[in-house]
Amino acid sequence: MVKKVLIVDDDQEMLLSLEEGLSKYDETFSIATAEDGLGAVDELKNSTISLVVTDLKMPKMDGFSLLSHIMEHYPEIPVIIITGYSTSEMERLAREGGAIGYIAKPFMIDDLAKRIITTLRKEADGGTLHSVSSGIFLQLMEMEEKTCTVRLVEKPSGKQGILFFLDGQLLDARCDSLRGEAAAYEIFSWDDVSLSIQNSCPQRERRIHRDLQAILLDAMRLKDELKRIVKPAAPRKKPATPAKGKIERLSPVERVKQFLRKEVGEGYGIEDVYEDNSWESYVEGIRRLGAAFKAGELRAAYVDRGESKDFILVPGESVTVVAVNPKCARDRIMEALSE
Amino acid sequence: MKEIFKDILAIEDVRGVVVSSFEGEILFSEPSLEIDKSLPLFLGALGAVREADLIFEKSRIYVRRTDMGYLVVLLGLFASGAMLRLHVDMVLPSLKDRGKGKGLRSLFRRNK
Numbered sequence: 001m002v003k004k005v006l007i008v009d010d011d012q013e014m015l016l017s018l019e020e021g022l023s024k025y026d027e028t029f030s031i032a033t034a035e036d037g038l039g040a041v042d043e044l045k046n047s048t049i050s051l052v053v054t055d056l057k058m059p060k061m062d063g064f065s066l067l068s069h070i071m072e073h074y075p076e077i078p079v080i081i082i083t084g085y086s087t088s089e090m091e092r093l094a095r096e097g098g099a100i101g102y103i104a105k106p107f108m109i110d111d112l113a114k115r116i117i118t119t120l121r122k123e124a125d126g127g128t129l130h131s132v133s134s135g136i137f138l139q140l141m142e143m144e145e146k147t148c149t150v151r152l153v154e155k156p157s158g159k160q161g162i163l164f165f166l167d168g169q170l171l172d173a174r175c176d177s178l179r180g181e182a183a184a185y186e187i188f189s190w191d192d193v194s195l196s197i198q199n200s201c202p203q204r205e206r207r208i209h210r211d212l213q214a215i216l217l218d219a220m221r222l223k224d225e226l227k228r229i230v231k232p233a234a235p236r237k238k239p240a241t242p243a244k245g246k247i248e249r250l251s252p253v254e255r256v257k258q259f260l261r262k263e264v265g266e267g268y269g270i271e272d273v274y275e276d277n278s279w280e281s282y283v284e285g286i287r288r289l290g291a292a293f294k295a296g297e298l299r300a301a302y303v304d305r306g307e308s309k310d311f312i313l314v315p316g317e318s319v320t321v322v323a324v325n326p327k328c329a330r331d332r333i334m335e336a337l338s339e
Numbered sequence: 340m341k342e343i344f345k346d347i348l349a350i351e352d353v354r355g356v357v358v359s360s361f362e363g364e365i366l367f368s369e370p371s372l373e374i375d376k377s378l379p380l381f382l383g384a385l386g387a388v389r390e391a392d393l394i395f396e397k398s399r400i401y402v403r404r405t406d407m408g409y410l411v412v413l414l415g416l417f418a419s420g421a422m423l424r425l426h427v428d429m430v431l432p433s434l435k436d437r438g439k440g441k442g443l444r445s446l447f448r449r450n451k
Contacts, residue, residue, distance in 0.1 A: 181425075181428075181429060182425075182429070185425065209432065210428075218421070218424075218425060221421050222419075222421040222422065222425060282385075282386070285385065286385075286391075286393055289382065289385075289393070289400060290393065290395045290400065293398065293400060293413060294397070295393075295395035295396070295397055295398045295399075295400060296395045296396030296397035296398070297395060297396040298393065298394075298395055298396075299394045299395060299396060300393075300394045301391060301392070301393045301394070302390075302391060302392040302393075303385075303388055303390075303391050304388065304389045304390040304391070305386075305387050305388055305389055306387070306389040330392075330420070331420045331421060334392060334394060334420070337394075338394040
């Protein structure tokens with residue numbers, strides 16, 4: 001996994017010579033550049049950076065402001081300061097601000113490279129893994145109550161993401177410009193990843209408040225749904241005429257059961273299908289709600305009342321109720337029934 | 340107030356968001372929809388519902404109970420349900436926090 005190092009300096013010649021001088025390490029890390037703090041902030045937002053090397057005196061946004069931005073938003077990214085105006089006071093301020101290194105100009109490029117490589121090694125001090133499914137691995141992190149920073153790369157697309165664990169709890173996630181749960185959903189949808197573990201978690205702010213299992217489950221559902229949206233619907237086979245005639249003679253409950261068996265399959269969280277007219281006035285209320293929004297005829301209603309089971313109501317001459325597990329393949333069942 | 344719901348409104352085929360109090364007062368509507376005056380009554384008829392996903396012939400209505408009333412999202416038939424639920428889950432804590440701190444209803448009124 002090639003890491004990306006961001007070098008920030010308003011001196012164009014310095015940038016060019018650093019880029020050139022560090023290019024011989026391109027199997028270990030690649031270089032991105034920015035000419036001031038603002039440019040660096042954009043670069044940090046749009047790509048996954050492993051380390052920042054920054055000058056202090058720059059227009060628009062100086063090195064100290066950039067350092068403080070990084071400590072606040074990307075506390076896991078180490079920062080090395082390079083400056084031509086070095087004083088002991090500046091060095092003290094830089095270190096207090098969170099910089100892990102302070103180098104006065106002029107310096108040998110190879111010394112900077114050594115410093116970069118030593119620091120980057122710490123990113124994977126807990127080991128690296130290849131071709132794993134992120135979901136299974138992350139459940140292990142939770143079980144082991146690990147405190148760590150996990151950096152992941154999705155192999156097919158090269159996308160990168162980062163997860164922060166504190167005592168097995170997922171605190172935060174980041175992927176491109178996404179943060180928190182939204183980033184976790186994206187990362188958890190990756191099947192084939194390479195990852196490295198750093199045995200520390202500099203992030204302290206909690207942005208994810210839900211249980212890891214719940215997020216993993218939702219990420220899987222989301223992934224399934226997106227797959228179905230992207231994949232064109234397969235042409236439906238015409239049922240043989242006798243079978244169709246037979247279904248039509250069945251009771252509404254049997255008809256829904258057969259339909260679900262055929263369109264959704266066995267399982268998928270369906271617990272029971274039965275007729276229950278005590279839901280009639282409820283269904284009537286839903287119909288009126290639909291009329292208020294000019295939504296047309298009611299096809300199916302999914303109702304969660306916070307009980308151990310949820311209910312799907314199918315209107316007709318009588319109300320057919322499909323009792324489902326709250327973790328059922330809800331969208332799949334509803335899509336089938338609403339047809 | 341639009342800010343809170345901007346991600347929901349940005350989902351493809353989402354047509355609008357309505358927030359109503361338990362008493363039936365419409366607190367927020369984006370875009371400004373022509374809402375049947377009986378809407379609160381119908382929402383009340385949903386009783387102790389925590390969440391409802393209602394599929395009709397022409398569109399869908401997603402209802403979620405919040406700390407301060409009901410959040411109703413109007414959708415076309417092609418909107419992604421999972422994506423919507425994800426964004427609603429993300430919005431709920433912020434509604435809760437604001438409700439605790441300043442009183443969400445007054446906040447909605449101020450921004451109308």
